[in-house]
Amino acid sequence: MIRPVTRHVAQNPKDAAFYNNPYNFYKKLHRIGGPIYWQDYGFWCLTEFNAVTSALKDRRFARLPPADMEQHTYPAHLSDFTDAERYSLLQQEPPDHTRLRQSVNRAFVSRSVQSMAGEIRELANRCIDEFEADGQVELLSAFATPIPVTIIARLLGVPDHYCNDLRAWSNAMVRVYTMTQTHDEEIAANAAAASFIELLKSLIEERKRQPANDLLSHLIALQVPPDPLSDGQIISTAILLLNAGHEATVHQMGNTVFTVLSQQTGARDYFDNDASSDATIAEAMRYDAPLHIFTRYAQQDIQLHADVTVRKGEQVGLLLGAANRDPTRFSNADQFNPQRDDGAYTTLGAGIHFCVGAALAKLEMRIALATLFERLPHLSLADTPRYQDSYHFHGLQQLRLRW
Numbered sequence: 001m002i003r004p005v006t007r008h009v010a011q012n013p014k015d016a017a018f019y020n021n022p023y024n025f026y027k028k029l030h031r032i033g034g035p036i037y038w039q040d041y042g043f044w045c046l047t048e049f050n051a052v053t054s055a056l057k058d059r060r061f062a063r064l065p066p067a068d069m070e071q072h073t074y075p076a077h078l079s080d081f082t083d084a085e086r087y088s089l090l091q092q093e094p095p096d097h098t099r100l101r102q103s104v105n106r107a108f109v110s111r112s113v114q115s116m117a118g119e120i121r122e123l124a125n126r127c128i129d130e131f132e133a134d135g136q137v138e139l140l141s142a143f144a145t146p147i148p149v150t151i152i153a154r155l156l157g158v159p160d161h162y163c164n165d166l167r168a169w170s171n172a173m174v175r176v177y178t179m180t181q182t183h184d185e186e187i188a189a190n191a192a193a194a195s196f197i198e199l200l201k202s203l204i205e206e207r208k209r210q211p212a213n214d215l216l217s218h219l220i221a222l223q224v225p226p227d228p229l230s231d232g233q234i235i236s237t238a239i240l241l242l243n244a245g246h247e248a249t250v251h252q253m254g255n256t257v258f259t260v261l262s263q264q265t266g267a268r269d270y271f272d273n274d275a276s277s278d279a280t281i282a283e284a285m286r287y288d289a290p291l292h293i294f295t296r297y298a299q300q301d302i303q304l305h306a307d308v309t310v311r312k313g314e315q316v317g318l319l320l321g322a323a324n325r326d327p328t329r330f331s332n333a334d335q336f337n338p339q340r341d342d343g344a345y346t347t348l349g350a351g352i353h354f355c356v357g358a359a360l361a362k363l364e365m366r367i368a369l370a371t372l373f374e375r376l377p378h379l380s381l382a383d384t385p386r387y388q389d390s391y392h393f394h395g396l397q398q399l400r401l402r403w
Contacts, residue, residue, distance in 0.1 A: 007032060007308065010039045013180055013391035020387045022292060022394070023334065026322040034305045038317060041179065043295075044310055045317035049329035049346065051304075052318045056350035061296035061316060062093050063353065069313045074176075078186055080194040081176060087236035090353065097352060103222050103229055104237055104356055113360045116151060120364055123147050124371040132375065136382060136402040144253040144399070147368050148246035151360070156238055157214025158203065169196050170243045178392040179295075193239075200235045215241070241357060249361045251290030251395025252347075254385075256281060256369065258399060259288055259336055261381050268377045270338065271370040279338040281365050285324075286345035287336045292321035292394050294349065320346045321394065378403045 009032070011018055011025050018025060029036050029047045038045050046052050055061045065071055074082045085091055089101055124147060131137040149167050150160060158166065172192035175185040203216060211217040219234045260267045260280065270280040295317055298310045310316055323346045325333045330342055348355040355361070373379065382400035 007035065008037045008039055012040055014389065016386075016389070019389065019391045019394070022321055022391065023325055026319070026325050029319070029322055030325075030327055035308050041317060043315045043317055044304060044308060045293075045319050045322075046304065047319050047322040047326070049323040049326040049344070052320065052323035052346050053350055055296065055316070055318055056294070056346065056353070058351075060299050060302055062299050063090055063296065064093055065297045065313050066299050075186075077183075078176070078190050080197065081173065081186075081190045083232070084173070084193040084197055084236060084239050087230070087233040088240045089237065089356065090240060094352070099227065100229070100233060100237065101352070101356070103219065104241075106218070106222070113155075113363060116155065116360065117363060117367060119154065120147065120151055120367045121371060123150055124368040125375070128372065128375050136400065139257060139399040139401050140250065140254050140396060141398075143368070143372065144250050144257075145246070148249040148253070148361070148364055149242075151364060152242055152246055152357070155215055155360070156241060157207065157212055157216040158199070158242070162199065165195070165199075166242055167246070168192070170247055173239075174243055174247050174393060175390075178390050180391070196239050196242075197235055200238050201231070204231055204234060244355070244357060247393065248290040249364055251393060252281075252285060252361070253365055253368065254396045254399045255288040255290060255394070256284035256365065257372075257379075257401075258381070258385055258396060259284055261379060261401070263336060267379060268373045271366075271373045274366065274370075276338070277366045277370050278362070279343075281362060281369070282343055282345065283336060283338040283340065285347040286330075286343065287324070288394070289321055289324055289345065289347040290393060290395055291347060292319065293392055294318045294320060318346075376403050 009029065013019065026047070034048070035044050035046050035051070037043070046055055087100065089097060089104070092100065124143070127143045127146060131142050137143070145167060146163065149163050149170075153160065153163055153166055169192035172185070172188045173196070175181045176189045181189070204220060207214075207217045207220050211221065216234065216238060219229060219237065222229050260270050269276070271277045295315050298312055298314050298316060300312050301309060303309045304316075327333045329344070331340065348358045379401050380403065382402045385396045385399050388395055388397045
C-alpha cells in the first residue's frame with residue numbers, strides 16, 4: 001500500500017480539546033483534500049461529502065470483512081455482548097441483512113411511526129410540566145433522554161418502568177462501539193447485554209402467549225415457515241433499535257438546542273411550524289451530528305485516490321462529521337443556516353444500512369423541540385456546555401438552561 005507521508009495525520013480521539021471541537025481538525029483534513037491516514041486508529045479515512053456518501057452506498061465497502069477472510073470476534077469476556085450483536089442489522093450483509101431488514105421495515109409499517117406523534121407531544125409536555133416552575137433545567141436528563149427512550153420502548157412493547165434500566169444498559173453497551181473503550185467498560189457492557197437479553201427473552205415469551213400491538217409482537221408473527229425469524233434475531237434487532245433509537249437522538253436533540261441557542265436570532269423562530277422545524281433539524285444534523293465516524297471493510301482492493309489504495313479486508317473510516325462540513329460541498333460550511341439551498345448530511349448513513357429509525361427520530365425531534373420552545377420561549381444557556389469524552393458519539397455532558 002502506498003501511504004504518502006503528507007496524508008498521515010495524528011489526532012488523539014481522547015484529547016478534550018479535540019472531542020469538544022473536532023471541526024478544527026476537519027479543516028486541516030479538508031486542506032489536505034482526499035483520504036487521510038489517521039495514525040491513532042491505524043486506517044485510512046474518507047473526509048469529503050461525495051466520497052463518504054458514495055462509500056456508504058458502495059457494496060465494495062461492507063460492515064464485515066470479506067467472507068473468505070478472518071471475521072472480527074470479541075474476546076471471551078464479551079460473550080453476552082457477542083450474543084446480543086450476533087444478528088444485529090449492523091453486523092450483517094446481504095442476503096441475511098436483506099431478509100431481516102425487510103422484516104423490521106414491515107414491523108415498523110404495521111404500527112406507523114406517525115401514530116406516535118400524540119404520545120411524543122404528551123410526553124414532552126409532561127417532562128416540561130415537571131421543571132417549568134423551576135426556571136432552570138439540565139435538559140439532557142430531564143427532557144432529551146426520557147422522550148426517545150420511552151417512545152422506542154413503547155414502540156417495541158417494553159413497559160415504561162424499564163426505561164431507566166434500558167438507558168443504563170444502552171449507555172454501557174455503546175461504549176464498545178467507540179473503539180477507545182477500557183476493559184472495565186467492556187465488562188460493564190457485557191453485563192448490560194446479559195440483562196438486556198434476559199428481559200427480552202421474558203417479553204418474547206409473554207408476547208407469544210398474548211400478542212399486542214407492538215414491534216415485538218409483529219416480529220414474532222413473522223416466525224413462520226419457510227424462513228422464520230429466530231428468537232435470537234428478534235433479540236438482536238430489539239437491542240439495536242433500543243440502543244440506536246435513543247442514543248443518537250438524545251445527542252442530536254441536545255446538540256440542536258445548544259446550536260440554536262448559540263445563534264443571534266430568536267430560538268423560537270426556528271420551530272415556528274413543521275416546515276421550519278424540519279429545516280432546522282436537518283441543518284442541525286449536518287452542522288453538529290451525534291455520530292462522527294462509521295467504519296467499513298474493503299471487500300476487494302480499492303483505489304481511494306490517485307495515490308491511495310486499500311487492500312481487501314482492510315478497515316476504512318468514513319468521517320461523517322468531516323463530510324458534513326466539506327467546504328467543496330457546502331457554502332459557508334461552518335455556518336448554521338437552516339435556509340441554505342445546498343443542505344444535505346451523511347448523519348443517518350446511506351445505502352442498505354441507512355438508519356431504520358430515521359423517520360421516528362426526526363418526528364421526535366420536531367415535536368419535542370417545537371413543544372419546548374413554544375412552552376419556554378425565553379430559553380437561554382445557563383453556562384457553556386462541554387461535550388462528553390467520546391469522539392464516536394458526539395454529544396454534550398450536560399445542557400443547563402434557564403428562562
